[in-house]
Amino acid sequence: MSANIVRWTSGLLAFCIAAASSQSAAQDPQTSAWMTADTIRSEFSGQPLAGIYPSGLTWTEDIYADGTTDYREGAIRRAGQWWLTEREFCFRYPQSGMGGCFRIVKVSDNCYELYQYGTVFGSAEAPPREGGSWNGRMWRSRQPSTCAEQPSV
Numbered sequence: 001m002s003a004n005i006v007r008w009t010s011g012l013l014a015f016c017i018a019a020a021s022s023q024s025a026a027q028d029p030q031t032s033a034w035m036t037a038d039t040i041r042s043e044f045s046g047q048p049l050a051g052i053y054p055s056g057l058t059w060t061e062d063i064y065a066d067g068t069t070d071y072r073e074g075a076i077r078r079a080g081q082w083w084l085t086e087r088e089f090c091f092r093y094p095q096s097g098m099g100g101c102f103r104i105v106k107v108s109d110n111c112y113e114l115y116q117y118g119t120v121f122g123s124a125e126a127p128p129r130e131g132g133s134w135n136g137r138m139w140r141s142r143q144p145s146t147c148a149e150q151p152s153v
Contacts (some may be wrong), residue, residue, distance in 0.1 A: 035112075037084040037106045041141070043106075044089070050145070051114075051138030060141065088117045102135065110139045111147035 035043075046065045054059050059073040069080040070092065080093035085101065092099035101117040113134035139145040 034106075035089075035106060035144045037086055039106075040084055040089050040104060043112075048141045049138050050141040051136050053136050054134070059136075089114075107137075108146040110143050110145055112138050114138065 044063050048062045048082050049062045062070040067081055068081050071078040078093040083090050087103055088101035090101040102114040105113050114136040116135045137147050
């Protein structure tokens with residue numbers, strides 16, 4: 001009977017450790033999966049966004065449900081288009097000839113990191129673990145940002 005209790009206790013302990021590890025991994029934004037097109041659409045379409053680049057430069061952008069955008073960065077204003085691939089949030093600003101596609105990871109309730117698709121990190125199966133390796137951070141501007149850095153935009 002003592003051997004059965006030891007086995008049962010060991011099994012319970014292993015289960016608790018595994019459950020704690022998976023809960024910890026689920027809460028760690030750096031182990032989260034890239035957002036899917038459906039999630040990107042549901043969280044950003046029809047929303048005004050605000051963000052910051054690693055340089056500290058801030059921006060805002062309205063993401064309209066019809067696939068158009070209105071991007072503002074200081075005195076710069078660009079009308080553009082957005083679309084989705086399976087895991088990328090893509091933008092094109094015809095007048096400036098600029099744009100790009102980004103993979104996104106949700107860091108917290110209203111904080112997202114963008115990784116340019118095609119760079120080493122953007123094409124990876126999962127977001128990188130290195131802090132500050134993102135191309136930008138953003139949040140829905142109708143709600144308070146939950147990013148650690150909250151610049152005034």
